[in-house]
Amino acid sequence: MKAIVYERNGDPSVLQVVDRPVPEPGPGEVLVRLAVAGVNPTDWKGRRNWPVPDGGQTPGQDGAGVVEAVGTGLDRQLIGERVWVWEASWQRRWGTAAEYTVVPARQAVPLGDASFDLGACLGIPFLTAHRCLTAGETMPRRLHAGSLTGRVVLVQGGAGAVGNAAIQLARWADATVVATVSSPEKALLAAAAGADHVVNYREQDVAEEVRRILPDGVDAVVEVSAARNAATDVRILRTGAVVSVYADDGGDEVTLPIRALMLPNARWQFVLVYTTPWPAKEQAIADVTAAVAQGHVRVGEGAGLPLHHYPLDATAAAHRVVEDSVVGKVLINTSAA
Structure with missing residues (x-):
């Protein structure tokens, strides 16, 4: 798979497109084939300041795509589920600026019929x-x-x-x-x-x-x-x-x-x-999912949130415009999931 990786802290130039094996989900984890990733300010702040794990870091907390595989202990019926992903790279190597990511199952939330663009905008914001x-x-x-x-x-x-x-x-x-x-x-x-x-x-x-x-x-x-x-x-x-x-x-x-x-x-x-306490975060996930299902969450300029799309190999440019405080939401098209 193609993934964005940085091996040292720095400006957007440290972001590189690399080929990596598709990660395998461990117990209680799901493998998500990503369609869209969201870029947040903490992505560039982490790239500049947070410790980099051995083997490099794939940035990106938020995204949306389809569950491709599940680890032990999970129902295989989850495979094929359209989901939105949150906090993928918080204290983990695998972020959403890649064709695939692995997250604990609770961090892949059913998206229903909502668009992948909308799903990638949920998470952190x-x-x-x-x-x-x-x-x-x-x-x-x-x-x-x-x-x-x-x-x-x-x-x-x-x-x-x-x-x-x-x-x-x-x-x-x-x-x-x-x-x-x-x-x-x-x-x-x-x-x-x-x-x-x-x-x-x-x-x-x-x-x-x-x-x-x-x-x-x-x-x-x-x-x-x-x-x-x-x-x-x-x-x-x-x-x-x-x-x-x-x-x-x-x-x-x-x-x-x-x-x-x-x-x-x-x-x-x-x-x-x-670091929000888990009960509050769990309630937030439930409430945001309900708002989406009821049609009360929108994205795009007509919803006050212009979208700016970048291909995966232009992730450095996507980081740069977020760092420069572009108005709207920056998204990375990661694959054709």
Whole structure:
């Protein structure tokens, strides 16, 4: 099979196309013939910073394809199942930037009739968004139609992949959603995803605009840049609200006013999907799968998430545009599964 491998940390030039034997699934594992792989920021951050295992690392956490074989202890009826894959390369050699990957069976989730493109967009963005929407003390532990009725969610960075996922999941659950963006073009994407209100933070005071639209403030903030936005977030929190921080865009330290956050009994929750407790992650997988099955998850420009496709041998270019913060979702066509 063809796979992308890097044997040392570095820029995208360390990514090489190699021929490798198709891996065999071990006990409790499935072999997936991949059709599409998703590229996430942690793919390039891992390529630059994480230890590289002996024999090299194939990047890619997310993907979609068809189960080709199963290891011992699994039902052979799984063979032929269309699935979406999550966390393929977290502490494992086999990622999704390849024609095949091997993962524990629970990391290959039935996709049904949804497209492989959609399946490859789920994983990290949607599991992260789910955690951000359910981590607060006053927020539900699971999402479903109506579970966020009466709640208000602010998505900081509504045109990003996690921002898009948070908007779609929150609207499915019937929340009122406000999204912030940095341009009119991104405003159109956030609105296409389903945001009820969109605020351009380069032209408007976000806190003033949110309070004008929703005087009581918000129940949850999905936060991409706490260092930049903390002062704004503090001004708009309802009693019991949560700020869920899933990235360090704009700085890796944040300063918080104690008294202003004590008054509403506010919570700051830091989110990394890889180390999210398993019960929360298991619920996220179930809820995201349900949203997909009900037709409430979409991808493409009409859903606020433009798709950018690259062939497997152009994975380095795909990594480069993600590292340069391209707007939309970058996908790698891995095979014709």
